[in-house]
């Protein structure tokens with residue numbers, strides 16, 4: 001089935017299915033969403049206005065049997081950061097969209113009249129339908145209702161009340177194979193979907209399949225690739241403890257931002273650690289190991305049950321647990337899980353919202369440690385869109401501005417996640433220079449030798465550290481285009497067969513002959529495209545910096561500050 | 576290894592399948608005697624199951640007093656060094672802290688003054704075992720017996736009340752006691768030597 005661009009115009013309520021322009025053909029995932037946003041969205045437009053577009057694209061390998069290839073990229077101009085944005089997540093949508101022959105779905109315009117809509121995509125058609133039953137409902141109600149209403153197991157993308165109210169932290173939520181939710185959380189893309197009055201999107205692939213140019217080569221490359229992933233020791237660790245295994249280690253390093261970034265260690269860390277969480281999950285009959293999409297061999301997700309053994313939440317990640325835990329000083333995993341479930345239901349980013357709560361606590365809106373208070377405010381204020389609810393739902397920066405707090409941990413107005421840049425300066429470089437605001441997934445660990453991304457400068461020098469961060473961001477942009485989960489990076493780092501096998505997969509899928517250099521060039525061009533959009537939107541080198549307090553407030557226990565100057569940081573873009 | 580006679584010995588008897596749950600206690604740290612100047616590798620090598628291969632191949636992340644360490648021959652110093660051991664960790668931060676990682680250049684190096692002088696005096700190491708290291712090497716340590724504060728143990732049970740139910744027998748200072756009385760019995764005790772034995776049936 002030939003890939004097509006599916007386009008929806010919400011101003012005219014019309015749709016079209018178009019051929020893929022040649023210049024987009026080699027792109028997928030983040031590379032494609034950023035290319036389309038840069039080509040079709042006016043950089044200075046209002047993110048919630050008619051000129052912004054929501055672009056949804058599976059990765060280059062999505063829909064195939066390639067292990068861990070089911071991540072979906074969603075892009076737009078972000079209402080939170082004002083920059084270009086790509087946010088990717090698991091769930092069933094990437095694979096199903098690829099099988100439906102959709103290279104990208106572009107949603108543009110705004111409807112003139114009030115009312116809500118849904119979009120249904122199949123290989124042959126894309127339709128806009130009026131929706132009256134589900135507006136105002138949370139994401140779980142959407143999934144339940146659609147399970148009764150629709151036949152088969154279509155992919156579902158939905159927004160909760162946060163997206164409907166165009167809150168800047170709103171998610172686009174994606175159904176996973178077991179009816180849980182995965183979130184395209186960062187940057188408020190759910191608000192863009194809400195601005196276009198789309199409550200949900202369904203995708204039915206019918207009997208569509210992804211064509212493989214060289215099936216035997218593809219199978220062999222996948223065998224090598226999957227084996228490298230499964231043999232890696234981190235795979236066992238991630239499967240056992242999930243990403244929350246990081247709590248103890250980051251706390252030990254003094255890098256666990258605590259009490260709105262005023263300390264690097266949290267006294268209650270043991271109560272929220274991955275080790276404790278694992279035991280609780282096992283004791284309560286949950287699942288310590290679970291996948292966010294079929295074909296994932298690492299399975300870092302989990303099902304967390306309450307004390308009665310009923311499912312409370314799924315996909316309980318380190319960054320979310322850190323944010324509600326250490327940053328808000330809540331040392332109760334059950335309260336954190338309850339807040340996680342509510343945020344999934346409202347469809348709001350767990351990192352942005354929890355860091356916003358940390359700032360609200362500093363402002364005195366509620367006490368540090370008040371986990372029950374967080375749940376109450378989420379349900380009574382954010383879900384209902386009260387004044388306080390909207391201040392929190394619009395993110396960390398919004399809370400800081402509303403209450404006059406100066407310790408506001410954001411870059412380009414996006415909350416800084418889980419690793420304090422004062423005590424892990426490499427993260428600080430990535431947070432400051434990323435094209436998308438503070439984001440820990442923008443510069444991941446990718447092999448130095450095979451892609452040649454390690455850098456040639458002494459890594460102990462500032463110049464070398466900036467070069468290394470740049471090269472990690474280049475490699476990450478390329479991986480984000482394949483539909484691969486970033487956790488493949490560990491095997492890519494250690495197993496010399498892993499990354500060549502990934503390139504072989506791409507070559508066999510499309511009948512092409514990419515080399516490692518081509519992959520690096522792809523990553524560089526994606527970063528430059530994104531940076532070009534941001535410059536045209538009015539961003540400058542002065543925006544590539546951390547908030548003042550990181551340079552002036554020493555972080556206990558190591559009492560370190562972030563010490564890169566703006567001039568040093570500006571060299572990031574010298575390539 | 577730990578010969579402080581003043582600490583009462585607390586022996587818990589468990590079914591073998593319940594022992595792994597207790598290894599999570601080791602995330603808080605246990606106290607083990609060593610001597611100043613001894614290398615980390617030699618110190619660890621004296622503990623059950625910590626072969627040199629295990630230390631160099633599996634223990635991928637080590638913190639000494641909160642600072643990531645690459646070199647296993649780093650000597651232990653000071654009165655109460657804190658040594659934390661973990662398997663390899665995910666993410667960029669995980670890669671940065673990993674031993675001998677290519678990404679180690681992205682660490683922040685705290686400006687700590689370390690005295691060059693090493694006296695060969697005894698010291699007490701607080702050893703923390705995280706994740707799979709606790710699961711794999713914790714049972715051996717707990718069966719050998721470890722010194723911990725009573726508060727750590729009481730807090731652990733308070734947060735994980737189902738674990739109390741798993742205990743089959745409790746012996747404190749050579750007397751069999753009711754497990755429900757443990758918190759009260761330990762109220763005035765600062766440190767205990769905790770030992771876990773397993774039984775079948």
Ligand code: SF4
Pocket residue numbers: 068090290291292293296297298299300301485486487
């Ligand atoms: S490793 Fe985790 S995030 Fe990655 S695909 Fe698997 S379940 Fe999803």
